[in-house]
Amino acid sequence: MRPALPQWSGTLAAKAAAFITVMCCALAALLGVLVHVQVTNQTVGQARDQALQRLTQATERFEAGDSLKRGAGVDPPGLPRPLRNLAVGGDRGTMVSDFQGRPTMWAAGPADGDRALAVAVDYSQQARTIQGLDRAILWSSGLAIGATLLVGAFAVTRVTRRLHTTALVARRISAGDLDARVNDPRTQPRTKDPARPQDEVAAVAAALDSMASSLQGKLLAEQRFTADVAHELRTPLTGLHAAAELLPPGRPTELVRDRVAALRTLTEDLLEISRLDTGRELLELDTEQLGPLAERAVRGAGSGTEVRVVRDVAVETDRRRLERVLGNLVANAHKHGRGPVVLTVDGPVVTVRDHGDGFPEYLVAHGPQRFRTEGGARGHGLGLTIALGQAEVLGARLEFANAPDGGAVATLTLAAEER
Template sequence: MKNLRPPALSVGAKVALAVAAAALCVAGTIGVLVHRTTAVHQLATARSGLDQELVSAAHDHADGRRSDARLDPPDLPGPVARAVRNDVRVTYLEDGERYPVLWAATRVSDRRVLAIRRSYAREEQSLARLDRTLLGTGAAVTVLVSLAGLLLGVRMGRQATAAARTAERIADGDLDARVRPHGRDEIARLAASVNTMADALGARLEAERRVTADIAHELRTPVAGMSTAVGLLPPGRASELVAGSVRKLRGLVEDVLEVARLDSQVAVDTEEREVSAMARRAVAGLDDVRVNVVRVNVVTDAVVATDPRRVERILANLAANALRHGAPPVEMEIDGPVVRVRDHGPGFPPDLLAVLRTSGPQRFRTGSRTGGTGLGLTIATGQARLLGARLTFRNRPEGGAETELRLPAE
């Protein structure tokens, strides 16, 4: 059973939710405070007014005049009856069936209590209207603040997304990609930092490319001299070993020069060629021993507009890598603009396959125990990038490694 996770919220959504939650909390807190303050003030005012009426009624009772107060009312609340025994005036808010009732009572003799009551409905209705007003105002303010937070979050999210996409382009090799910072906030600082990183990375790669190219150029002359000197050696096992080592050294120097040329983003000359013809020429360029163990199978041929020399170099490197680190026979299948190179070896090591799928081949790194420089796949990937093609690496379920080259087709 798959573990389904909800999609992650963007920065804009998080900012909008945070602002909305803050606005809701502030509006709710203010509403509660206003409600409580108003309720306390209303009750204090009502109690003071009813107490003044009770005092006037007590004077009228003493003078024998009629008033709204009653003597010993039968519905007098128990808390009021107990409180007036202490010879104090009492105001008390009683919960009624529909609305509360406010009482005021005092003792007018040793055994008699004078009390007055009135409905608290007007205050309750006023408080309800205030609550509705606070609720509507709070909701409107929350919506407006949330919209402002959403706009702010969307702006921040767009800037962060632009910086992230630019960083991804830089990671993919586009060192000319830059972010346009806006403002002086943290997002703008992040954008400026990405641009600074790209400048520093480009300068470092350019310096490394120049050093690599200079070293390779300096090595070409002594290697050429060694190749000439090998031809003057007498035949024998020793001369064969020296000749093989010189050939490997010359191939390594040529690979280093090729990598340096790829880093300089050279121009690409395109022409229309059949994919099968380029594949056969790439196989024919291998040595005699390797040609016999590389099989070319054409499922569907296609004509593509590309640089045939670079395509042949890619296919030759893929086939040579499969022969060096895999096991023969190596199969090269052409299916339209797609070429698949398979071997029958143990496949890519898991750690190397993870690197190939994420950041691509790394120079002078190989997952094979037989050694190698790792430049073959690096050159193939660089050539494919120049051609606008795509290289993918995988292990087949039945065993063996498979590399797929997908050429751009019209």
């Protein structure tokens, strides 16, 4: 059984969603950092300018001997030590720190002696502005990422749905359904916008449809050729058979009759294969006991085959076609294997085993192929191909394997009648 295809929301969609999410997060983080830094620098700069301006005014009043305004003082409590050390050293500077539970912008400069003149400006409003900006950046980034992810997921799943459909059609074609087509709307002349270039998925779908059409045409031509050749051979072979019957008895006559019979059998096999290839075979169903039917098929094959009925069962099948399948399997076992040949009926499962060299590896892996030979060995002709085709018409499963202790094993599994 072929492995199931992944769902349209599988690996490709997950990878695309992860990629979109990562890129959106990276972009949102970059823009958020840039906005945060820009606004913070501007806000801090305005507060610093305001603090330095007040420090200048406080310095003028201090030098004039006037009393300092509220928020200004010499070595006021709460002045950060690093800023005081800077001011005592003769420089001016600013610094933000908490004072009485509130963020405060400090500006300090040198006073007389070993003291610092400082002013404190309330920085609460600016801090709240920056915090609000950060929250707005987080919320807007989250919304943008969510919206982008939804839009991206919608776009990606549309593509993956089309890819999934194309893959399913490819599977159907590989299974033999050459009528399967993708028929992507973007490849149809009536719906395709000539101003918009064809996308890659539509190009793949169009290529697959074109390939299927080409394969179907070639296969139909080969099937017609096979059928026509078989039909054309029938008439001269009939005349040749009649002429061979008029020859005088003797070894040459026997050889001619044997070869004519082989040609007639090959022609009938080719005709049967051509009918199977059309896929229009009709079943004549009836309920049959599998054990007696298998015994009749073995007797019809005219070879010494042991029949073992482990468990008999009733099956609804086309008796003629099933006898044809079993007869071909038994004949192939005698022709290409070695005895003893054993046919076993165990419920709806019928196995035919010989004790020869076994099936070729290509046949076990890929099923019977018409007239194929390997390594100079004799091929299996058309018998197994016909058996496989008739089994498919019956809705049965025919499998080929080699026994561990040697010999070829063909297993036919039918649907048992429910009681």
